[in-house]
Amino acid sequence: MFSDATDNISFRNELCGMLADVPLFDNLSDRELRLLIPYLQPHHAHAGATIVEKGHLDNHLGIVLEGKVIAYIEDDTGSRRQLAVVTPGMSFGETSLADDLPYPGMVIADTEVKLVLLSREDFRRIAGNHAVIAVRLIHKICRLFSQQLRQSHGPLVEYLG
Numbered sequence: 001m002f003s004d005a006t007d008n009i010s011f012r013n014e015l016c017g018m019l020a021d022v023p024l025f026d027n028l029s030d031r032e033l034r035l036l037i038p039y040l041q042p043h044h045a046h047a048g049a050t051i052v053e054k055g056h057l058d059n060h061l062g063i064v065l066e067g068k069v070i071a072y073i074e075d076d077t078g079s080r081r082q083l084a085v086v087t088p089g090m091s092f093g094e095t096s097l098a099d100d101l102p103y104p105g106m107v108i109a110d111t112e113v114k115l116v117l118l119s120r121e122d123f124r125r126i127a128g129n130h131a132v133i134a135v136r137l138i139h140k141i142c143r144l145f146s147q148q149l150r151q152s153h154g155p156l157v158e159y160l161g
Contacts, residue, residue: 059096
């Protein structure tokens with residue numbers, strides 16, 4: 001699948017079908033998904049490959065299509081703590097679309113992985129060319145952040161209590 005460019009019609013059709021099942025994009029129509037595809041960069045990584053490095057400014061939103069990646073954060077001693085396991089249909093790096101800060105952690109392929117990446121620059125192009133799509137994506141990302149905050153609220157209260 002990933003040997004073809006995003007302008008290949010069969011690739012675009014297959015990718016559109018895969019993205020339709022991704023919760024981040026489930027509020028986009030088929031037409032809007034097709035408009036989004038040229039902004040996505042197909043990426044393939046072998047197990048153990050670093051997809052996002054800590055401290056990099058050129059970050060991406062990533063959507064896993066096949067395989068599994070793990071998001072880690074490192075403390076000052078270099079010790080890693082696992083933040084999330086990201087499997088097909090899930091995303092990582094959403095904050096990189098919202099701010100211009102270095103990525104706080106790292107993302108490493110746990111298995112052979114196929115994913116698509118959306119850079120901050122390409123997201124800004126989407127916002128300029130297809131504002132409705134950008135607003136819908138921002139809405140979904142805000143909902144995701146809200147869910148994550150609600151999930152962390154209980155453990156935080158217990159920790160502080």
